[in-house]
Amino acid sequence: MPRYKVTIASMGTTNIFLRSFLGELGFDPILPSGITRETLSLGSRYTPEFACLPLKVNLGNYLQTLEKHDPDLIFMAGGIGPCRFGLYGEVQKEILKSLGYDLPFIVVEPPKKHFTEVIDNFTRFLGRGFWRNLPRAVRICWHKAKVVDEIDRTVLTLAPRLSGEYPRKLWAKRDEYLIAVDGTDKVSRLKELLREAGEDFASLPQNVGGEILRVVVVGEIYTVLEPAVNFQLERVLSLMGIEVTRTIYISEWIWQQIILNFFRVDWQKDLRAQAKPYLTRFIGGHGLETVAYTVQAAENRQDGVIQLAPLGCMPEVVAMSIIRQVSKEKGIPVLSLLMDEHTGEAGIRTRLEAFVDLIQNKQAFFKQEKMA
Amino acid sequence: MIIGIPRSLFFYYFFPFWSGFFSALSLEYRVTPETTNPIMEAGATLCADEICLPVKLHFGHLQYLQEQEGVDLLFSPGFGRWGRRSHFCPKLIGLPDLVGLQFTQTAVFRHELDAAGRFAKEPWLGTIREIMPTVNKRVFTQAWKEGERRQAAFFELCRKGYLPPKAIEYLCGEKDSVEIGPALLNLGKKGKGVPRILVLGHPYMVYDNLAGQGLLQTLVHDGVQVFTKEMTPAGEVDKYWPTQEKRVFWTLGQQILSAAYYFVNKRLIDGIIFHTACLCGPDALIGDLLEKYLAREEKAPALLKLTVDEHTGYAGLQTRVEAFLDLLKWRRQYAAV
Numbered sequence: 258m259p260r261y262k263v264t265i266a267s268m269g270t271t272n273i274f275l276r277s278f279l280g281e282l283g284f285d286p287i288l289p290s291g292i293t294r295e296t297l298s299l300g301s302r303y304t305p306e307f308a309c310l311p312l313k314v315n316l317g318n319y320l321q322t323l324e325k326h327d328p329d330l331i332f333m334a335g336g337i338g339p340c341r342f343g344l345y346g347e348v349q350k351e352i353l354k355s356l357g358y359d360l361p362f363i364v365v366e367p368p369k370k371h372f373t374e375v376i377d378n379f380t381r382f383l384g385r386g387f388w389r390n391l392p393r394a395v396r397i398c399w400h401k402a403k404v405v406d407e408i409d410r411t412v413l414t415l416a417p418r419l420s421g422e423y424p425r426k427l428w429a430k431r432d433e434y435l436i437a438v439d440g441t442d443k444v445s446r447l448k449e450l451l452r453e454a455g456e457d458f459a460s461l462p463q464n465v466g467g468e469i470l471r472v473v474v475v476g477e478i479y480t481v482l483e484p485a486v487n488f489q490l491e492r493v494l495s496l497m498g499i500e501v502t503r504t505i506y507i508s509e510w511i512w513q514q515i516i517l518n519f520f521r522v523d524w525q526k527d528l529r530a531q532a533k534p535y536l537t538r539f540i541g542g543h544g545l546e547t548v549a550y551t552v553q554a555a556e557n558r559q560d561g562v563i564q565l566a567p568l569g570c571m572p573e574v575v576a577m578s579i580i581r582q583v584s585k586e587k588g589i590p591v592l593s594l595l596m597d598e599h600t601g602e603a604g605i606r607t608r609l610e611a612f613v614d615l616i617q618n619k620q621a622f623f624k625q626e627k628m629a
Numbered sequence: 630m631i632i633g634i635p636r637s638l639f640f641y642y643f644f645p646f647w648s649g650f651f652s653a654l655s656l657e658y659r660v661t662p663e664t665t666n667p668i669m670e671a672g673a674t675l676c677a678d679e680i681c682l683p684v685k686l687h688f689g690h691l692q693y694l695q696e697q698e699g700v701d702l703l704f705s706p707g708f709g710r711w712g713r714r715s716h717f718c719p720k721l722i723g724l725p726d727l728v729g730l731q732f733t734q735t736a737v738f739r740h741e742l743d744a745a746g747r748f749a750k751e752p753w754l755g756t757i758r759e760i761m762p763t764v765n766k767r768v769f770t771q772a773w774k775e776g777e778r779r780q781a782a783f784f785e786l787c788r789k790g791y792l793p794p795k796a797i798e799y800l801c802g803e804k805d806s807v808e809i810g811p812a813l814l815n816l817g818k819k820g821k822g823v824p825r826i827l828v829l830g831h832p833y834m835v836y837d838n839l840a841g842q843g844l845l846q847t848l849v850h851d852g853v854q855v856f857t858k859e860m861t862p863a864g865e866v867d868k869y870w871p872t873q874e875k876r877v878f879w880t881l882g883q884q885i886l887s888a889a890y891y892f893v894n895k896r897l898i899d900g901i902i903f904h905t906a907c908l909c910g911p912d913a914l915i916g917d918l919l920e921k922y923l924a925r926e927e928k929a930p931a932l933l934k935l936t937v938d939e940h941t942g943y944a945g946l947q948t949r950v951e952a953f954l955d956l957l958k959w960r961r962q963y964a965a966v
Contacts, residue, residue: 307913307936338878339716344914347875351921370714536726538709540719571910574679575723581677582730595679 260285261382263363264328266315267292269482270409271507273439274401279332281394281442283383287326289318292485296321301598303352310486310567310597311479312345316352323358330382335366340541340572369518400444402508404451408434411458413503416495420464424496427461430454470616471500473554475547475580476565477573480596481505487565487594488602490609494563497613502559504550505543535579544572551580555587561616562589563609568597590616630760632736633700635690636661638683638721639708641793641836643740645783646748647704648801650776654757654764659700661690663838668693673939675731682840682906682938683833684720684727691732702760703728705735707752711880712744718879718911736760742880747777787859792845793836824957825854827892827930829885829919830904831912832859840937842946844904851954856898858888869894882915889919893926900931900957902950907938931956 263284265275272288279286289296292314300317319331336343346364353360363378379387412431416424434454441447472494480487482505491501517524525539528549536548551562564580566573577593584591592612594605634640634647640660651658661668664686672689694700707725708717716722717740725737736759739752750773757764779800786796790812826848834840835857848855869890870876877883885903892898903919905912916934923929933953935946 305913305917307908307910308917309910309913337714339719339722341910341914343878344875348914348917351918355921355924535730536723538707538722538726540723541716542719544719544723569679569908569910569913571719572723574677575720575727577679578677578727578730579723 261329262287262327263330263332263382264289264319264322264326265332266318267483267485268311268479269484269507270405270435271482273405273435274398275332276439277401277442278394278398281397282379282387282390284330284332287322287328289322290325292318292483297598303356304348307569308348309341309570311342311477312348313598314479314483314486315345316349319349319353319358320356323353328360330361330363332363333365335364335371337367337370338541341570342542367518368515369521372519397442397444399508399511400447401438402511404438404447405435406506406508407451408438408454409503410506411455413491413495413501415458415461415463417469417498417500418463419461421462423461424498427458428492428495430457468620469498469500470560470613470620471502472561472563472616473502473504473550473559474563474565475504475543475550475554476563477543477567477570478505478510480565480567482507486596488605490563490565490594490605493606493609494613497610499613502554504546535583536576540572540575542570542572544576547573547576548579548583551583551589551591552587555583555589559589560620561612562591563612564591564593566593566595568595570595590619630701631657631659631699632702632704632760633691633694633697634658634660634704635687635694636663637687637690637837638706638724638833639740640833641797642832643706643780644797645779645800646776647738648776649779650753650772653772653775654761654768656761658704659694659697661693664689664840666839669839669939679908681720681908681910683831683837683909684724685939686833686837686840687724688728688731691728695732695734701734703732703735705729705732705737707737707739709739709741711740711742712746715876715878715880715883717881718909720910784859784863787857788861788863790856790860793832793859822961823852823854824900824954824961825856825898826900826902826957827856827858827888827898828902828904829858829888831881831906831909834904834906834937840906841904842937842941842943844902844935844946844950847947847950848902851951853954856892858884861888861891865891877911877915877918879911879915882911885915886918886922889922893923893930896928898930899961900933900953902953903932903934905934905936907936931960 261284263279264287267289276286276288296314296317299320300313304313304316322328333346335346346362350362363382365375365378368375408431412427416427419427434450437450438447474481474491481503484492491503494501513524525545528545531552532545532549536545539545547564554562562580564573564577580591590612592608594608632651668689669686671692672685672687675688675692676685691703694703705725705728708721710716728735736756738756741749741752754769757769783796783800787793828835828845835845845855867887870887877886889901903916905916920932923932933949935949
């Protein structure tokens, strides 16, 4: 069997483990060179105007890769609706074809409903022997995803507690560790790295006392996970001294979508119960999660919720209208940021700063009231 | 008890069922008038900016009913499945929850359809029992059958080329003597050289008084032979759909694409007008798939994409339609040379 060159689109830290996964399976992975303004304008030139942002960025990624390299295939996830993501594969294939790139897509549909299809797709390009490589590929991919998410989780909690210039240093260290994780393909080394990182982070000097504002980030998976389209939202907030709780981690998502769904475990039960007074149906994408986590944030006395979504994202638009009501009823500040290719960094930054001012003032106000 | 039915969303598609069902239960209903500018403005103020026009119109109609004397309950349709592994769009699935935020006196009627287009009874039975506790199973089943009968008759009329608003007036009107008028097929001129255009779009766009912007009337007035996706013959809906393609998981989107494949392959049309709402999620992708399909096809009909929102003016739309008709004329002349 020839070793096929396969490319993917970028989504936050997913490149790190997808590179190992595809490599171990027997592909030759070609990764996108990152997301720039160029990627955005290239992508939105050929996609329908009202398509959502991830589609545009993905296509930009493919086009940039296709210019420089010569991949044989494109690897991506599929879906069964009602969110638009499930149709991306078809639309992107057609667009690339119309631009003269006729290359096959491996669209991995949810294995719960399309198990044989997924297997067929892999056998087609990897030969029957791919079974032998699968356990190792899955193992390394899973460990990498876990380690990356663990590092991010630690950084998000720790950064607002550090003094002086150290939050910035912590983020710089985080980037270094991610590069190290990206560079290794051994599970033992990964565990070592995670331990080292933990010790390293813990050695930084921390502030004593002082109240920290806590903000929950909810919304659509791509805009939450990809720092290039949300203008490094987590890092910016974190450096403002705010503790960010991210509600979507890719390792959790893989676990829920692939493993739990396959064995028909109802992991959404609690979320449904929490969202029920406001939203009674599954509306696709992360709509249900957005509502449920907002309710949860209000109950846990968090200081604010930020919703991230691409402009025109159908599930999130429904969720947006609903969490405004949650905000009113439960008194939790909510900021919805809808992103498209025209969104500017300064605009987002201003809105974030205003939001942080608001929750700071709110906290100060309540403190004063308590004292009086 | 009077239930108020908004003339919005799937009114021009499922109203025959609703009316048959409610009249058989002797539940009095009142329908809003055709969409007007005040109705649209009321809807636009009630909704988030990012919501599409049809949903805004729905809110406008509900607001209109709310202000009416004597209307006790608002009919709030919810939509879910439509066929195997196929859905309505997420906004319509979450619709009753959105409506519930603004209006309190609502009765939610969930539309869950199987592949044959039959409704699931359970959600309706539950809601009916809440508002009319005296209804028993037998009465309910009879009313259900009446609804289905009217719905089937309605689809039959649509396939024959009658316009849904006309067919609804004919089937569900107060008087028995309502004339249905000529079918769309017979309205345009016949004969060689008459442009034939397929108008594709969701029923709540194409047939709505305001969202439709009188497109169908304009076309007919200009002597065009007009087709809509509702006119696809019953057995041939999916006849030309290539089996290797992934099916679209929004039923309306799939219907639009299937209709395009049918009319193009049968060589029945010279042009397609794709009539859609600004910020309509599914249509953004469906429109692109349609465009790419037509580009592959030899001797494909010309395509005009019309995107309408609450700011669209009639004159602008008409200019584009006229330009499109001119284009069709030139194409024909060019082909003749």
